[in-house]
Amino acid sequence: MYLLEMAPKFLVALIILLIYVKLSGKSQIAPMSQLDQVGSMVIGALVGGALLNSNVSTYQSAGLVIIWAGLLLLVRFIKSKNSRLRDAIDGEPIQLVKNGHLISDNFIKANLPVRDFETLVNIQGICAFSELKQVWYELNGSLTIIKKGDKDIAVLVIENGAISEDNLEQLHKSETWLKHEIKKEGYDDIKDIFCAEWFDNKLLVYPYDDVRKKSKAHQS
Known part of the structure; x- marks a missing residue:
């Protein structure tokens, strides 16, 4: 009887976790930041506590996990849009x-x-x-x-359509310089660029797929 009562909780918890892993991306199984590690541990604790506590209903346990997972995804999204906020939350190398x-x-x-x-x-x-x-x-x-003897590693100056201001400062380059270089490559807006890196005294630009396709179509 107890197992039958717990079965819906297990099923709902499994579905929520699968959705969370899908939305958060494969970075959850790669080396994680401190926030990712703590967030995942809290999710595990919430799921485990809700499953073992018979006083917590299926809907209550689902609600707890959804709220926490939603907060983690929101923070992850905000970090992807603001490099300074990401550094403030996760820290810097x-x-x-x-x-x-x-x-x-x-x-x-x-x-x-x-x-x-x-x-x-x-x-x-x-x-x-x-x-x-x-x-x-x-x-x-x-x-x-x-x-010693190796080339310096590439430095990202644009991530997900946004300028990485700290990395730009590290290179002693300005935002005006970066925008000028992007235009020289044939792109009008930083938001068109998925990422760009400075390597071996050259700027390497990687636009979003749809932008690249439009550019090729225009050239042809």
Whole structure:
């Protein structure tokens, strides 16, 4: 009898979770930000608590999960539209090595002991700190490493049709410069660009699919 009463809860919870995973994208099973990790744990706790509590109805348990999942999706959407807000919520990567020099203050900021850092770089086949040129401690706890002799990594200056102002400042470039470069590539609006990156002293532009198709049709 108890199992029959609980069956609708299990079914509803499963459907809601499947919809949430579908809407939130595959990033939920990739390395996640701190907010994603905490949000997913809360969803698990809500589902587990609602399923085990016989005083909570199917509709109540569904409502709790829907509200929390909806809030997470809303925050994710807002972050995708505003790079500064995203950085404020998730934080920013911390540079640990710059031009071959270890930045000791940033190790303290990242709460990363140098012994743990040594282990992480050794795992990636690097024998000594002297081989390092640039290193960033990413939001998910991984390291992005550029060795001496390697090219610098590309820097995103446009994400999802919006300018990444912090990255632009890092490159010592202006918004006016970026808009001018976009126009040189044949695009009138930043919103037409899915993403653009600065790599090897060149701006690489990737427009949205529909914009690219219209551009090709116009050229033909």
